[in-house]
Amino acid sequence: MSMIEGVRFSSLASLVVMTVAFSPVLAQQPRKPNIVVMLMDNLGYGELGVYGGGLLRGAATPRIDALAGEGTRLLNFNVEAQCTPSRSALMTGRFAIRSGTYEVPIGGVPDGLTQWEVTIAQLLSGQGYATGMWGKWHLGSAQARLPTNRGFDEWYGIPRTYDEAMWPSLDETRSMWPSVGNKQGWSARLVEPEPIYEARSGETPRVVATLNVDNRRTMEAEITRRAVDFIKRNASAGKPFFAYVPFSLMHMPTLPNPEFAGKTGNGDWADCLAEMDYRTGQVLDAIKQAGVEDDTLVIFTSDNGPEATNPWDGDSGPWRGTYFTAMEGSLRAPFIIRWPGKVPAGRVSNEIVHIVDLFTTIAHVSGADVPKDRPIDGVDQLDFFFGKQEASNREGFPAYVADRLSAVKWRNWKVHLVWQENMYAPPQKLPLPKVINLLTDRKEARDVAAYNSWVADPAMKIIGGLEESFKTYPPIKLGSPDPYTPPSR
Numbered sequence: 001m002s003m004i005e006g007v008r009f010s011s012l013a014s015l016v017v018m019t020v021a022f023s024p025v026l027a028q029q030p031r032k033p034n035i036v037v038m039l040m041d042n043l044g045y046g047e048l049g050v051y052g053g054g055l056l057r058g059a060a061t062p063r064i065d066a067l068a069g070e071g072t073r074l075l076n077f078n079v080e081a082q083c084t085p086s087r088s089a090l091m092t093g094r095f096a097i098r099s100g101t102y103e104v105p106i107g108g109v110p111d112g113l114t115q116w117e118v119t120i121a122q123l124l125s126g127q128g129y130a131t132g133m134w135g136k137w138h139l140g141s142a143q144a145r146l147p148t149n150r151g152f153d154e155w156y157g158i159p160r161t162y163d164e165a166m167w168p169s170l171d172e173t174r175s176m177w178p179s180v181g182n183k184q185g186w187s188a189r190l191v192e193p194e195p196i197y198e199a200r201s202g203e204t205p206r207v208v209a210t211l212n213v214d215n216r217r218t219m220e221a222e223i224t225r226r227a228v229d230f231i232k233r234n235a236s237a238g239k240p241f242f243a244y245v246p247f248s249l250m251h252m253p254t255l256p257n258p259e260f261a262g263k264t265g266n267g268d269w270a271d272c273l274a275e276m277d278y279r280t281g282q283v284l285d286a287i288k289q290a291g292v293e294d295d296t297l298v299i300f301t302s303d304n305g306p307e308a309t310n311p312w313d314g315d316s317g318p319w320r321g322t323y324f325t326a327m328e329g330s331l332r333a334p335f336i337i338r339w340p341g342k343v344p345a346g347r348v349s350n351e352i353v354h355i356v357d358l359f360t361t362i363a364h365v366s367g368a369d370v371p372k373d374r375p376i377d378g379v380d381q382l383d384f385f386f387g388k389q390e391a392s393n394r395e396g397f398p399a400y401v402a403d404r405l406s407a408v409k410w411r412n413w414k415v416h417l418v419w420q421e422n423m424y425a426p427p428q429k430l431p432l433p434k435v436i437n438l439l440t441d442r443k444e445a446r447d448v449a450a451y452n453s454w455v456a457d458p459a460m461k462i463i464g465g466l467e468e469s470f471k472t473y474p475p476i477k478l479g480s481p482d483p484y485t486p487p488s489r
Contacts, residue, residue, distance in 0.1 A: 032127065032240040033339065034296040035362055036231070036287065038280060039090070039244070041083070041136065041162070041251035044306025045332050046317025047273060053315060058270025063281035064336070067300060071338030072347040072385060078331045078409070079303055079355045081324055081401045083161065084112075084138050086303040086355055087246070091119040091139065091150075093359025093370060093378035095400065095466075100476035101139065103402040104161070107191075109479030111160075112140020113150070116476075116484045120359050121151030123368040124242045132230040134223040135246035136161060144482060148199040152244070155199045156226050157219075158211055162251045164194040165216035217255050219248045224279045228286040235290035240366075245283060246303075249276040252312040269312070297339045297365060299358065305330035308423045320443045324423030326399040326406035326416065327444060337385055344387040351392035352409065357381045374486070375469050396462050401427065403478075408459040412439045413452075415459040433459075 047053040050065040050073065080086040084104045085096030092113065096102045105111030113119070121131045132154045133147050140146065141159035148155050158164075169175055171182040179185075196215060199205035209215050227245045234241040249272050256263070256271035260278075264270040280300065287296050306314020306329065308322035321327020335353070337343055360378035363370050370376050379393045396410035404427060406418040416434040420427040433456065435449035449455075472489055 031295060032129070032367065033365055034231075034235070034241050034243075034287075034292055035124070035129075035299075035365065036243045036283065036296060037090075037245065037299045037358070037362075038283060038301075039087075039135075039246040040276065040300075040302040040334075041246065041248055042304045042307050042314060042323065043250050043276075043302035043334060044314035044316045045319055045329065045334060046315035047250065047306070048334055051334050052317050053273075057273055057315060058266030059264045059274040059277070061273065061277040063277050063284065064300065067280070067284065067298070067338060068336045070340070070345050071298070071336055071343050072345075072349065072387075074335040074337075074353055075332075075348065075350040076352050077301060077333055077335030077355075078352065078397065078399075079301075079305075079333045081304070081326060081330050081399070081406075083136075083303055085400070087138050088113060089354075089356045089377075090303075090358055091121070092117050093120070093356050093363075093376045094374070095356060095377045095398070097400045097403065098375065098377075098473070098475050100478045100480050102400055102478065104138075105478075110140075110142065110145075110481045111479070112138075112142070112145045114476060114480055114484035115144060115149075115482045116486070118371050119151045120362055121147070121242065121244070123151075123363050123370070124366050125151045125153070127366045127368050128240065129366065130230070130234045130239050130241040131244075132227070132241070133157070133244040133246070134226045134230075135219075135248060136251075137246075143205065146197070146199060146205055148201045148203070148205065153201045154230070155197065155205075156208075156222065157246075158194055158196055160194055162211070162216060162219075162248055162253070165211045165213050166253055167191070167193060168210075168212045213253065213255065216248070216253060217257055220275060220279050221257055221259075223247060224282050227283055231283070231286045231292075232290050235287075235292045242366075243283075247276065247279065249273075249279075250307060250312075250314060252307050252309055254307065254312040294340045297342075297362075298337070300334070300336040301355075302333040303355075305333065318442045320421065320445075322422045324401065325420045325425075326401050326418065327421060328414070328438065328442070331399060331409070339385075343385055347387060349390075349392075351384065351390075352394050352396060352411070353381055353384075353392055354378070354394060354397050357394060361385065375473050396458070398462055398466055405463065408462050410455065410458045410462065412437065413455045413459070414438055414444065415455060416444075 049061045050068040088096045088101035131152045133152045135157045167186040170185040173179040194211040195207040196209040197205040198208045260271045260275040304323040316329030319328035321329035323330045356378035361381045399407040408415045414436040434447040436444045
């Protein structure tokens, strides 16, 4: 062997040794988990079989019930009182009172999140995730505030809400409601119908249909089809993905796909419950078939308590009240989290978790840092979800209904400042707070303040901390236009 060949051999041998030496290190680099969040729309606490509903509501929910057995189920997961605030809290990790998104928007003012807010999709995109969303956004209908301008690579869905599907039906003389006639009813010339968009980041959103009752019935199938395609496509490419699937059910008008109409024999509501369970199963099947089940964190929850409008009244289970209130029936939502080998299977907990916590926890899972230039209300719950600790990292939270501080929850206690039992009841400011023990009084019927006045102290500390932060970080006003710049401190 020549000297040159010997040097080459020596160099090659050294390279092999270095490669072998460093291979285990490379193999130990953690793979970023895929994240799938299925957010039901106005699914009450008492609808699912595993939460005491299912067959009692006319339709079994076997796929969702099985998911609960594969992961951890929470009995005290809390949301905001309305659709827009809950979705805002999930996207930003901030109580909606801070972001000017504290109530469902009405026409005439800029709606949704200002571009100053940072969404979880933006954080995950910055970590190399593919990000997709299918369904209702409800956080801004101007193009600059649509999902594909807020961190999502792709989106299919509506900018506002499903109520608007009923607008074109107002003039139908053969409908189940009395017709108002096209001379005095809704007209597309008066108020434009809600578009259904298909969009990709960097492109102008394309209107693919108009929201009406017929399209409302097929939304769930289309949302699922696109979500399944996204999961399989990115799993095949080996790219970590964030699939945000805000389903349409059980939001009014609660109407099943024609394939499910009459399936249970127990009416539209039960048929929708059966469809919702089936669509959830399709998403779970896609994850498994793509071979990424062990690498995927799945969250199943709801944005609100149950519907409160006849004939689509939902079920709040053992709790009192409907959404648009601070009653437990409004705040508590079903919640299941699964990550095989990470999240304990079959675990059930009554610890308090709030929807803002998902932002911070998901950021941790992805390796992203949460913004440091603004208050983030979400707390990291990863160790709690992983079963490394029995207690949640949260003891309580303030409950706003629109811009009214209506109640405070602390441990198993509730302090009501404003009393409102359902969304159609007028809110009444209480002369003295009501104190409720949620372990002994799930219907919130007995005020025990007289002999538990001490509860006011920890409750007021929660309020005091929030109000103190408002001095440094004033809440964004509802309807604030872009560009928004926070006041200098």
